[in-house]
Amino acid sequence: MEDVPASESRQAFLRTVEKGQVRRGTISSVSDVDALVDLGGVDGLLRTPEVSWQPREVPLDQVLRVGQDVTVTVLDVDADRDWLTVSLKSLQDDPFREFARTHLGHVVSGRVTKVATIGAFVRVHEHVEGLLPASELTEREGDAQPVAFGDVLVVEVADINLDRRRVKLLLRDVG
Structure with missing residues (x-):
């Protein structure tokens, strides 16, 4: 079986993922203002306002940790820019x-x-x-x-x- 280059597998993933889908992932990077969620080889951007309904009073890197398993909703997919955004908050009661x-x-x-x-x-x-x-x-x-x-x-x-x-x-x- 032939290995698929990373960029091709990434593009294939971005063609199959849809806005509104719920996906499991792992926090792969955290800063004080945003995080990346690995959804199986493709990272989704998790912006601070999409983490929780609670007002953010501490930096994001004190709330999330690298390696943490999360369930997110896909907010936007931009296959042309090779990009997607995700939300934890959308799965919580408002x-x-x-x-x-x-x-x-x-x-x-x-x-x-x-x-x-x-x-x-x-x-x-x-x-x-x-x-x-x-x-x-x-x-x-x-x-x-x-x-x-x-x-x-x-x-x-x-x-x-x-x-x-x-x-x-x-x-x-x-x-």
Whole structure:
């Protein structure tokens, strides 16, 4: 049996792999911003945003390790450029969609993560932040202190836009 040159076997693989396929692979290289997944002689690029739904607070090379077995979804195949991209995140439950199914109209408490001119961003679930518009903040009766980073507020989940991944909050009084 004759050996097939590496470039030919790579091209053959890229012709058979399709966007949306789920494949097993092994992490072959990791940097602090991306990783390569060996899918059987062809590496797929795994960018940081495609690793997890969790915000990345540590470098990627502290989360993944060379030799780690993974299951990924093929996001894009470019046989002309001899390239493909993959995702771990696409096989995980989306916490935003779960939040949307269960929290619309509910009153919850959350911690302010950022204050901007448009309002305050409030973490209302493990991986979900919502915007409390500035107009809601100006209506706070008897509050001489502006909202600050770290404050805990009681808010109502007033609107959820799944396409834009946005949550609008309304301020609610405690008690």
